[in-house]
Amino acid sequence: MSWSRSLRVVLVLIMAAGLTVVGLPSRPAPAHAAAGDAVTLDAPTWLHSSGAELHWSRFAGPSVFDRYEVHRWATAGFTPSAATLLATIRDIDTTSWVDTTAAAATAFSYKVVVNGTDASNEQRVTLPADGQATLTLQPGPAAGEATYMSFGSGITTTCYAYFNYGGATNLRIGSATNTVVHRPLLRFDLRRIPPGASVTSATLTLWYGANSAAPGEVDVYRATRAWDEGKAVYPGSCDGSGADWREARAGLAWSAAGGDFDAGTKWASVPATSHSSTGGSNAFTVTTLMQNWVNGTTPNLGMLLKINNEAIPSTTPQKYFDYYSDDYGTATQRPKLVVRYADGSHATGPAVSIAAPAANARVGGSVPITAAASDDGAVSRVDIAVDGSVLASDTSRPYTATWNSTTATNASHTITATAYRRAAPGRRHLRAVHDVLEHPGSAAHRVRRPVHAAHRHGEGLRPQWQRHDQLAERVCGQHRRHSVQRGVRPERARAGG
Numbered sequence: 001m002s003w004s005r006s007l008r009v010v011l012v013l014i015m016a017a018g019l020t021v022v023g024l025p026s027r028p029a030p031a032h033a034a035a036g037d038a039v040t041l042d043a044p045t046w047l048h049s050s051g052a053e054l055h056w057s058r059f060a061g062p063s064v065f066d067r068y069e070v071h072r073w074a075t076a077g078f079t080p081s082a083a084t085l086l087a088t089i090r091d092i093d094t095t096s097w098v099d100t101t102a103a104a105a106t107a108f109s110y111k112v113v114v115n116g117t118d119a120s121n122e123q124r125v126t127l128p129a130d131g132q133a134t135l136t137l138q139p140g141p142a143a144g145e146a147t148y149m150s151f152g153s154g155i156t157t158t159c160y161a162y163f164n165y166g167g168a169t170n171l172r173i174g175s176a177t178n179t180v181v182h183r184p185l186l187r188f189d190l191r192r193i194p195p196g197a198s199v200t201s202a203t204l205t206l207w208y209g210a211n212s213a214a215p216g217e218v219d220v221y222r223a224t225r226a227w228d229e230g231k232a233v234y235p236g237s238c239d240g241s242g243a244d245w246r247e248a249r250a251g252l253a254w255s256a257a258g259g260d261f262d263a264g265t266k267w268a269s270v271p272a273t274s275h276s277s278t279g280g281s282n283a284f285t286v287t288t289l290m291q292n293w294v295n296g297t298t299p300n301l302g303m304l305l306k307i308n309n310e311a312i313p314s315t316t317p318q319k320y321f322d323y324y325s326d327d328y329g330t331a332t333q334r335p336k337l338v339v340r341y342a343d344g345s346h347a348t349g350p351a352v353s354i355a356a357p358a359a360n361a362r363v364g365g366s367v368p369i370t371a372a373a374s375d376d377g378a379v380s381r382v383d384i385a386v387d388g389s390v391l392a393s394d395t396s397r398p399y400t401a402t403w404n405s406t407t408a409t410n411a412s413h414t415i416t417a418t419a420y421r422r423a424a425p426g427r428r429h430l431r432a433v434h435d436v437l438e439h440p441g442s443a444a445h446r447v448r449r450p451v452h453a454a455h456r457h458g459e460g461l462r463p464q465w466q467r468h469d470q471l472a473e474r475v476c477g478q479h480r481r482h483s484v485q486r487g488v489r490p491e492r493a494r495a496g497g
C-alpha cells in the first residue's frame with residue numbers, strides 16, 4: 001500500500017513542527033569575549049635576553065574560541081592594543097609562545113588576550129643581559145625533590161633512623177636538645193640548561209618561618225649518591241618510600257649514615273647572623289656547583305644541607321629550625337633555584353631593505369623610493385630619509401617616499417630606510433628618537449648625483465637594529481661609513497678627463 005500524497009505532506013509538516021519544538025542544531029555563536037573568557041598567564045620561568053617563554057591556561061569559554069593574542073609593553077599596567085600586539089594564535093591548544101624580539105636587560109609586561117578583548121593577568125619580567133638566559137626553578141610537590149633525614153641517639157623509637165619526610169611541608173635542619181640531628185636533601189632538574197653552558201650565577205633561596213633557633217652557619221654540600229625523595233608527611237614515618245638517615249632509598253644504605261656527600265668542598269654557606277627569629281629567607285650562592293653539574297664534571301645528585309656545628313645543644317635555644325619544602329602550601333616560598341647562564345640569545349630585529357632605486361643606479365628628477373620591511377612581530381612604520389632628513393614615515397606596505405632630486409647637489413646622497421617594530425618604548429629613549437618604538441632596523445643606500453640628473457647609488461647597508469637609545473649613534477655611524485667616496489666620479493669630471 002502506498003501512502004497518499006496528502007498523508008506524506010501531513011507527515012512532512014509534522015516532522016518539521018517536531019524539529020522546531022526539539023530545536024535544530026544551532027550554528028556556533030559568533031566569537032566574542034564574555035566574563036570568564038580570560039586565560040591565566042603563568043609567571044615566566046625561562047627568560048632569554050630576547051624575550052620570555054610564555055605559557056598560559058587553555059581557553060575554557062564560555063564564548064566560542066577565536067584566537068589568542070600575545071601582547072608586550074614596557075609599561076606595567078598597560079592596555080593591550082594594536083600597538084602592543086606581538087602574535088596571533090588561532091589554535092586553541094597552542095598555549096605557549098616564545099618571544100624573540102624584546103630588548104635585553106629591559107623590563108617588560110606581557111598579557112594574553114582572548115578573542116581580541118578579554119585580557120589575562122599581567123606578568124612582568126626583567127630580561128637578562130644580551131646572550132644570557134635566566135632559568136627559575138621552584139617546583140611544587142609533583143616535580144620537586146626535597147626531603148630531610150633525622151636521627152637521635154637518645155630517641156628510642158625503633159625505626160627512627162628510617163623516618164622519611166619526603167611529603168612534609170618542612171625541611172628541618174640542625175640539632176635539637178633531644179639529641180636529634182636533621183639534614184635536608186634537595187635536587188633540581190637542570191636538564192633545560194645546555195651541557196657545558198657557562199653559568200653566570202646561581203642562587204638557591206630557602207624560606208623559613210618565625211622561630212627562636214640559633215643554628216649557626218648553614219652549609220651546602222654536594223650529595224654523592226642518588227636518593228629518592230619519598231612521600232611520608234610530617235612527623236615522618238618508616239614507610240620505606242625514600243631517603244632516611246640510614247638509606248638513600250628503600251633497601252639501599254648510604255655509605256655513611258646521615259647521607260653521602262663530598263665533605264671536602266663546602267659549595268655555599270650562610271653565616272649564623274643570617275638567621276632571623278621573625279622568619280625570612282637564606283640565599284646560597286651555588287654558581288660553581290651549578291657549573292660543575294652543567295659541565296658534567298660530577299653528576300647532579302642534589303645538595304645536602306647541614307649546620308656547620310651539629311653538636312647537640314644542652315640548653316635552649318635550639319639549633320634546629322624548618323625551611324619550607326617543595327610541598328609547602330605557598331608556592332612562592334618553596335625552594336627556588338635561579339640560574340643565569342650564557343645561551344647566545346639575541347633579539348631579532350626587523351629586516352629592512354631598499355627595493356628602489358637600486359644600488360648604484362643613477363636617478364634624477366622625482367625619484368620614487370620604495371623600502372621593504374618585515375619582522376616576526378609587527379612593523380609599525382618605516383622612515384625613509386635622504387642624507388638624514390626624513391622624507392616620509394609610512395605605516396603600511398609598500399613603504400614609499402618621493403624625493404625631489406632637482407634641488408639636490410650633484411654628489412653622493414644617502415638614502416636610509418629605518419623600520420620600527422611595534423613594541424614598548426622606553427621613556428628614557430624618547431630623546432634619541434622621539435615617539436620611536438623599540439628595535440629599529442635600518443638600511444641605507446648611498447646615492448651620487450651627477451650633472452645630468454643622474455644619481456649613482458652606493459652599496460646597501462646590512463640591515464641591523466639596535467635598541468633605540470643606541471639608534472642615533474648607530475645611524476650616525478652608518479652615515480660616516482657611507483660618506484666615504486668609492487671612486488665614483490661625477491659625469492662632469494669624467495667627461496673632462
Ligand SMILES: [Ca+2]
Pocket residue numbers: 144145146147165166167168229325326327
Ligand atoms: Ca618533598
